[in-house]
Amino acid sequence: MPAPPSSVSARPDRGASIDARGPPGSSTRGSPARARVGLFVTCLVDLMRPTVGFAAVKLLEEAGCAVAVPRAQTCCGQPAWNSGDSGNARKVARGLIAAFEPFDYVVAPSGSCAGMIRIHYPELFAGDAEWEPRARALAAKTHELISFLADVRGMTRVAARLPSSATYHDSCSGLRELGVKRQPRALLATVAGLELREGKEAETCCGFGGLFCVKYPDISAAITDVKTDDIAATGANLVLAGDMGCLMNIAGRLKRRGSGIAARHVAEVLAGMTDVPPIAGD
Amino acid sequence: MESSAGRFETNARAALATPTLQAALAKLADGFPARRLEAAERLPEFEELRDAACAIKEHVLDHLDVYLETFERRVAANGGEVHWCRDAEEARRTILDICRRVDARTVTKSKTMIGEEIAINDYLERHGIRPVETDLGEYIIQLRREPPSHIIAPAIHLSLAQVAETFRGSHADLPPERKLNEPDALLAEARAKLRPDFLAADVGITGANMLIAETGGNVLVTNEGNADLTHTLPRVHIVIASIEKIVPTLEDATVILRVLARSATGQDITVYTSFCSGPRRPGDLDGPDEYHVILLDNGRARLLEGEFRDMLRCIRCGACLNHCPVYRAVGGHAYGWVYSGPMGAVLIPALIGMHEARHLPNASTLCGRCESVCPMRIPLPRMLRAWREQLHRERRGSFLARLGFSAWASVASRPGLYHAIMAPLIRALGNLAGAGRSFRRLPFLGGWTAARDFPAPEGETFMTLWAEAERKRKPYADLRVSCEGTPTDVKGARP
Numbered sequence: 001m002p003a004p005p006s007s008v009s010a011r012p013d014r015g016a017s018i019d020a021r022g023p024p025g026s027s028t029r030g031s032p033a034r035a036r037v038g039l040f041v042t043c044l045v046d047l048m049r050p051t052v053g054f055a056a057v058k059l060l061e062e063a064g065c066a067v068a069v070p071r072a073q074t075c076c077g078q079p080a081w082n083s084g085d086s087g088n089a090r091k092v093a094r095g096l097i098a099a100f101e102p103f104d105y106v107v108a109p110s111g112s113c114a115g116m117i118r119i120h121y122p123e124l125f126a127g128d129a130e131w132e133p134r135a136r137a138l139a140a141k142t143h144e145l146i147s148f149l150a151d152v153r154g155m156t157r158v159a160a161r162l163p164s165s166a167t168y169h170d171s172c173s174g175l176r177e178l179g180v181k182r183q184p185r186a187l188l189a190t191v192a193g194l195e196l197r198e199g200k201e202a203e204t205c206c207g208f209g210g211l212f213c214v215k216y217p218d219i220s221a222a223i224t225d226v227k228t229d230d231i232a233a234t235g236a237n238l239v240l241a242g243d244m245g246c247l248m249n250i251a252g253r254l255k256r257r258g259s260g261i262a263a264r265h266v267a268e269v270l271a272g273m274t275d276v277p278p279i280a281g282d
Numbered sequence: 283m284e285s286s287a288g289r290f291e292t293n294a295r296a297a298l299a300t301p302t303l304q305a306a307l308a309k310l311a312d313g314f315p316a317r318r319l320e321a322a323e324r325l326p327e328f329e330e331l332r333d334a335a336c337a338i339k340e341h342v343l344d345h346l347d348v349y350l351e352t353f354e355r356r357v358a359a360n361g362g363e364v365h366w367c368r369d370a371e372e373a374r375r376t377i378l379d380i381c382r383r384v385d386a387r388t389v390t391k392s393k394t395m396i397g398e399e400i401a402i403n404d405y406l407e408r409h410g411i412r413p414v415e416t417d418l419g420e421y422i423i424q425l426r427r428e429p430p431s432h433i434i435a436p437a438i439h440l441s442l443a444q445v446a447e448t449f450r451g452s453h454a455d456l457p458p459e460r461k462l463n464e465p466d467a468l469l470a471e472a473r474a475k476l477r478p479d480f481l482a483a484d485v486g487i488t489g490a491n492m493l494i495a496e497t498g499g500n501v502l503v504t505n506e507g508n509a510d511l512t513h514t515l516p517r518v519h520i521v522i523a524s525i526e527k528i529v530p531t532l533e534d535a536t537v538i539l540r541v542l543a544r545s546a547t548g549q550d551i552t553v554y555t556s557f558c559s560g561p562r563r564p565g566d567l568d569g570p571d572e573y574h575v576i577l578l579d580n581g582r583a584r585l586l587e588g589e590f591r592d593m594l595r596c597i598r599c600g601a602c603l604n605h606c607p608v609y610r611a612v613g614g615h616a617y618g619w620v621y622s623g624p625m626g627a628v629l630i631p632a633l634i635g636m637h638e639a640r641h642l643p644n645a646s647t648l649c650g651r652c653e654s655v656c657p658m659r660i661p662l663p664r665m666l667r668a669w670r671e672q673l674h675r676e677r678r679g680s681f682l683a684r685l686g687f688s689a690w691a692s693v694a695s696r697p698g699l700y701h702a703i704m705a706p707l708i709r710a711l712g713n714l715a716g717a718g719r720s721f722r723r724l725p726f727l728g729g730w731t732a733a734r735d736f737p738a739p740e741g742e743t744f745m746t747l748w749a750e751a752e753r754k755r756k757p758y759a760d761l762r763v764s765c766e767g768t769p770t771d772v773k774g775a776r777p
Contacts, residue, residue, distance in 0.1 A: 034758065041744050043694075047708050048737065050744035054751075066758045069748050071701070074694040080687050082648060083679070084670030088691035095695050172649040205607045209647025214729030216291070216645055221733030222298055222611040223647070226311075252734030255720050280720040280737035 035153075037065040038103035040096070040142075042113045043075040044244035045265075049279065052244065055271035056109045056145050063153035065105075072099035076108075078116040081124060082210050089124055094131065097121070097138050105152070106142040109267050110243045111174020114144040119177050144174055145267055146242055150183035156190070160272035163193035167236040168266070169227070169250065170203045171243035184242060184266050191269060201230035206241075208249035224253045231261060238278075240266045251279040283401045283429060285634050287618030290641035297612040302441045307610050310438055314604035317548025318655065325544065332657050335541045338534045339595040339658060342526070343586065349495040349528045350577065356498025360560030362573030370400035373578050377402060377487070377520060380574055381411050384518050386484035392502065392509035393417040394489025395433060395598060396522045396578055398620040399633070402487070413487075414479045416508040418472055425452045431614030433621065434546050434600040439613050442468070476508075486512040486570070488558075490523040491597070492538060493575070496531045499559040500575070503542065503552040510556050519558065519570040524578045526594040532557075538597060541657035546599040581633050589668045593628050595658040602652035602662060608645055617642060624652035624662040631669055640678055643669035705743050712741035 037060050045052045053069075060067045076096055077089035096117070100106045108114040121135040128135075149155040168188065174180035188196055207213060207223030227250060231239045239254075239261055241247050251263035262278035286293060297303055322328040342349055354364040367373040373396075381389060389406060391397060391413055403413045403424065415424040419437040423430060425448050430436030437445070446462035449471055462468055488509055490500035500521050502509040513519045529535050543549040562569030585591055603609045603623030614622035619630050619639070627642040643666045652662045673679055693700050715721060715738030723731045730736055 046744040047704060048739045050740055050742065050747050053744040053748065069745075069752075071745065071749075072697045074697050074700045077691075077694075080691060082667065082670070083683070083687065084667065084672070084674035085684070085687045086671060088687045091691045092694045095697065099697075172647070172651070176650040176654055203651070205647045205649035205651065207607065207647065209649070212645070212647050213733075214727070216294070217729045217732040218298055219294055219608055219611050219645065220647075223607045224734070226607070226610070248737050249734065251737050252720065252730070255735040255737075256722075256733065276740065277719060280735055282719055 035065045036102075036104045037067050038100045038106050039067050039069045040073055040076070040100065040106055040108040040113065040117075041069060042108050042110045042244065044248070045109055048248065049244060049265065051273055051276045052109050052265040052267050055265070055267040055273045056107070058271045058273070059145070059149055059155075059158075059267060060107060062158075063149050063155050065153070068103070070099040076113045076116045077124075078113065078120075079210055081116065081120060086124060090131075093121060093124060093135070097131070097134050100138060100142075101134065104141065105148065106138060107145050107148050108142070109145040109265065110245075111144045111171045111178050111180050112243050112245060114142055115173035115177035117142040144178050144180050144242065146184045146187065146270070147174075147178060147180045149270075150187060155187065158187055158190055158270045158272070160270055161192035162269055162272075162274055164238050165195040165197055165234075165236040166238040166240050166269070167197045167199045167231055167234040168202060169199070169206060169231070169239055169241040169246060171241055171246045172205050174242050175203060180242060184240070187270055188240070188266065194269070195236075197234040197236045199230045199234050201226060204230070206246045206250050208245045210245065213249060220249075221253065224249060225257075228253050228257065228259065228261075232259065237261055238269075239263045240269060242266050247279050251281075255280045283398055283620050285619045285630075285638050287630055287634065287639045287642060288637075290616060290618060290645060293616040293618055294612040294645070297616045302444060303439050303613050306439050306441060307613055310432075310435070310604065311610045314547065314601075315655075318545060318601060318604070319548075321544040321548040321550060324550070325540075328541070328544065331537065331541050332659060335538045335597075335657060336595060336659050338529060338537060339526075339597075342528055342530065343591065343594055346525065346528070346586065349530055350525060352495040353493055353498055353528055353575075354577075356495065357560065357573070357575055358498075360498045360573070361563075362498065362560045362575065364575045364577055367576055367578045367580075369580050370578075373400045373522065373576050373580075374402060374405045376576055377522070378405065378409055378411075380518065380520060380572075381406065381485055382409075384484055384572070386411055386518070388479060388483045389413045389485045389487055390479055390483040390512045390516065391415050391420070391486070392488045392504065392512040393420055393436070394487065394522050395430075395620060396489055396524055396576075397487065398430060399524075399580065400522070400578070402522070414476070414483070416476055416480065416506075416512055417504065418469060418506060418508075421472055421476065422448060425449075429615065429620065431622065432600060432603055433598050433625075439615065480511045480515055483512075483516040485518040485520060486514075486516040487520045487522060488513050490521050490527055490575075491542065492535050493521075493523055493528045494530075494532055494535055495528055497559065499557055501535050501539070502556040502558065503539070503554065504556070505547075505549075505553040507554045510554060513556070513558050513570065514568050517570055518572040518574070519561075520574045520576060521558070522576045522578065524580065525582055526596075542597055542599050545601040545655065545657040585632055590628065590632055590665055592660050593625070593632070593665060595660055596625055596629070597658060598625075599657060601655045601657065605651045605655050607647060607649060607651070624666070625660070628660075628662055628665045628669070636669070636672065636676070636678070640673060643667075643673070701743070701745050705746050708739045708743050709741055712739045715739075 041053045057067050077092035081089035118139045125131040125135040206227045207220040213220040247263050357364050365376045406413045415421045422437040431439040492501045543552045561573040606623045609623040617626045631639040648663045719738045720735035
C-alpha cells in the first residue's frame with residue numbers, strides 16, 4: 001500500500017504558473033493571496049484512490065492555497081439524493097455543510113460531487129429556514145478541482161511530465177452542471193510529452209450513473225461499450241477523467257474486455273503523480 | 283395502447299440481444315445529433331429562439347383555458363367543431379361516432395402520437411372501419427402490427443431488409459420476384475399501394491404539431507406530404523390533439539417551427555409545413571366538408587399544477603431520444619408504451635401510472651444530455667429525480683435498498699464511526715486484490731461485476747494517510763489550517 005507521496009509535505013514549489021494574484025477580494029498586498037481551501041476528498045477518492053487526494057493537495061498548494069482536510073467529511077449524499085431519498089441525503093449533507101463552512105472555498109476532485117453541492121444542495125434544503133441559507137452559501141464557494149485551479153486561481157500550466165497519449169472523458173455533471181470542458185484540456189496540454197487525442201464521444205455518458213450501473217447492469221455495459229470503443233478508436237493509451245465513478249466504471253470495463261488502455265484521474269497527471277499503477281491496473 | 287412498461291428490464295435485455303436493432307440505433311446516434319448540432323450552429327439566434335419558444339409555451343400554460351376557449355370559438359366560426367375529451371375512451375368514441383355518421387369505410391391517417399396514445403387504429407378496426415397509415419414509417423409498422431419506436435421515426439428499429447420482407451408478406455398481389463433492395467423501391471411500392479386509399483378515404487385523421495388559437499386552425503409538419511393528401515381529399519378531417527398543443531398566434535407557431543425541425547432532424551424546416559384552416563369555405567377549390575378537433579386531456583390538466591408542469595412544453599421533436607445513452611442502447615420499444623427516451627420516462631408514469639412505469643424514471647444515468655438539447659429547455663433529469671422521490675415516498679422501491687440507505691446515512695453522518703469502519707474494510711479489500719488490482723467477482727456487488735471488473739482500492743484510505751502526512755507537514759507561515767480542518771488566521775481577521 002502506498003505511503004503518502006513525499007511531495008505533499010513540501011511547501012509549494014512554484015512548479016505551476018499562476019496568472020492572477022489569487023482570487024479577488026482576498027489579496028494580501030505584495031504576495032498572492034492565500035485562499036483557505038477545504039478539500040472535500042469525496043468518498044470514492046478517500047476509499048479507492050487516495051493518490052488523487054494528494055494530487056489535489058499538491059495542485060492546490062501550487063496554486064497558492066492553504067489546504068485543509070476536515071476529518072468530519074464523508075460523502076456528499078448524492079447516492080441517496082439520486083435515489084429519491086432526500087431525507088437521508090439531507091442527514092449526510094448537513095454534516096458536510098457544517099464541516100466546510102469555515103473555509104473560503106470548498107474544492108472537490110469530482111464534478112459530480114461538486115455539482116451535488118453547488119447545484120443540488122440548494123434544492124435539497126429548499127424551504128428550510130436554517131439550512132437553505134447555509135446550503136446556498138456553501139454552494140456559492142464550492143468548485144470542482146480543475147476548474148477551480150484554472151478559472152479561480154488562474155493556473156495556466158503545470159510542471160508535470162508524462163510521455164504518453166491520452167484521451168479525456170467529460171464526466172456528465174462536471175460538463176453539464178459546472179461547465180468543465182476546456183480547463184482540463186488546457187492544463188493537460190502543458191504536460192510535457194503528453195499528446196491529447198479527442199474522442200468523438202467524449203461528451204457521451206460512460207454508463208456509470210451511480211446506482212444505475214448496478215440496477216441495470218446490461219444497459220450500463222452497453223453504454224460503457226460505446227465509450228470504451230470510442231476511447232480505443234482514438235488510439236490513446238490512457239483515458240483521463242475528473243470523476244472516480246466514471247473512471248472505475250471505464251477502467252473496470254476496459255479490464256474486463258482485455259484492453260491495455262490505462263485509466264487515471266486527471267489530477268494525478270497534472271500533479272505528476274503517475275508512479276502509482278493506473279486504476280484497476282497491475 | 284396497452285403497456286409493457288412494467289417489463290422494462292426484460293424488454294431491454296431482448297433489445298440488447300437484437301443485432302438489427304442495435305445496428306439501427308448506432309446509425310441513429312451517429313446521424314441525428316450531428317445534424318442537429320450543424321443546424322443549430324448555422325443559426326446564430328438558435329439559443330434565443332429556444333428561449334422565445336419556451337416563453338410562448340409558458341405563457342400558454344399560464345392561460346391555457348383562455349386560449350383553448352378562443353380556439354374553440356374560432357373553429358366554430360370557421361364552421362368546424364371542437365370535441366373536448368377527458369380520456370382515451372371518450373376520444374375513441376367521439377371519433378367512431380363521427381366516422382359512423384358519415385358512413386366511413388376507409389380512414390386515412392397521417393402521423394399522430396395521440397392516435398397511438400388512444401390506440402385508435404385497433405378501435406376502428408374492431409368496429410369495421412379500415413384505418414390506413416400514410417406516413418411511410420407508420421405504414422410499415424402498421425403492416426407489422428408494431429407500435430412506433432421513435433416519436434419522429436416510428437420504424438427506426440427496422441432494417442431495409444426487414445421492411446422489404448414485410449412488404450413481400452403484405453403485398454401478396456405484387457410479383458414476388460420484384461427487387462426491393464433500395465429505399466426508393468420501397469417508397470415507390472408504398473406510394474402505389476397508398477394512392478387508391480388516399481382517393482377512397484371517407485375520413486382523414488391527422489395529429490397536430492400545433493393548434494392556433496387566433497385562427498382556429500392547426501399546423502402539420504411532414505417530410506412526405508402525406509398529411510396534405512390526408513386532410514384535403516376526404517370529406518371529413520379529424521384532428522386529434524392534446525390540450526397543450528395550443529399556441530396563441532400564427533407568429534408564435536413560426537417561432538416554434540424554427541426550433542422544431544432543427545432539433546428533430548437537423549433540417550432548417552421540414553419538407554412540408556401545412557396549415558389547415560378548417561372546412562372548405564364557399565369558393566375554395568378543395569378541402570373537407572367537415573373539420574373536427576378532438577381535444578384530449580388524458581391526464582394533462584393534472585400536470586399543470588406541480589413538478590411535472592414543464593413537461594407540457596414538449597413539442598415532440600425527439601431530440602432527447604436521439605441524444606439519450608439509454609435510448610441508444612435499448613430503443614423505443616423497451617419503454618413499453620407510446621413514448622420513449624427521457625421524455626417518455628417522464629411522461630409515461632404521469633399518463634399510465636407509476637406502478638406500471640416504475641422502472642422508467644430509474645433507468646437513466648441522469649447524464650443531462652437530454653436537457654442540454656431540449657429546444658424547450660425541459661429539465662428532464664430533475665423530473666426523473668422527482669419521480670424517484672415519489673417512488674421513495676410511496677415506498678415502492680425495494681425494502682432492502684431503503685434499509686441500506688438508512689444504515690448508510692446513519693454511519694455517513696457520524697464521521698468518526700464512518701472512518702473507523704471504512705479504513706480497515708478498505709485495507710482488507712486492498713490486500714485481498716493481489717497483483718491483478720481488480721476483482722472479477724465480489725459479494726454484494728454482482729450488478730457491478732456482471733459487466734466489469736471492480737478496481738481494487740489502493741489500500742489505506744486517504745484519511746488515514748493524510749493524518750500521517752499532516753504530522754510531518756510544516757505549517758503554513760502566514761496562516762494555520764489545523765488537521766481538524768478549522769482554519770484560524772494567524773493575523774486574526776477572516777475575510
